[in-house]
Amino acid sequence: MKEEIKNVQLRFSCSENWNEMPKAEGGRYCDKCQKKVYDFTDSKVADFQRILAENNHNVCGRFTRQQMHVQPVILPFWKKWLSAAMVILGINLTNCKSNSSQPLLGDTVRIAPTDSTIQLNDSIKNTPVNKVKTDSKTLK
DSSP, X not given: OOOBOOOOOOSOOOOSOGGGSOEETTEEEETTTTEEEEEOTTXXXXXXXXXXXXXXXXXXXXXXXXXXXXXXXXXXHXXXXXXXXXXXXXXXXXXXXXXXXXXXXXXXXOOOOOOOOOOTTOOOOOOXXXXXXXXXXXXX
């Protein structure tokens, strides 16, 4: 599928009448400019680019108003709702806070330092711990 020519920007506007110009292959011939004027009203982008390249980007042409007009981008209805929902979700996530003044990690246990040293060939006894006493309560 060939893409249509859109959003053409011209450096100048010609005052000559298209219908009064003599016909030439692919367009008309302008006696005032001594130049061929191409008819791009039914052409596709590939044709337009080829003609520009062949003429060192110095081309006179005829275009329709639709080819000259910048078409606004229209988002589908669901994309508008989706983008609005994403904005609202983003705002809500940035405002999330914990209402609790309690720490989230739970109880902390303070372990008293000991002056034990272990020699290289010492064995370590596995002693099960039934209870651990902290400053505030006993853990099982």
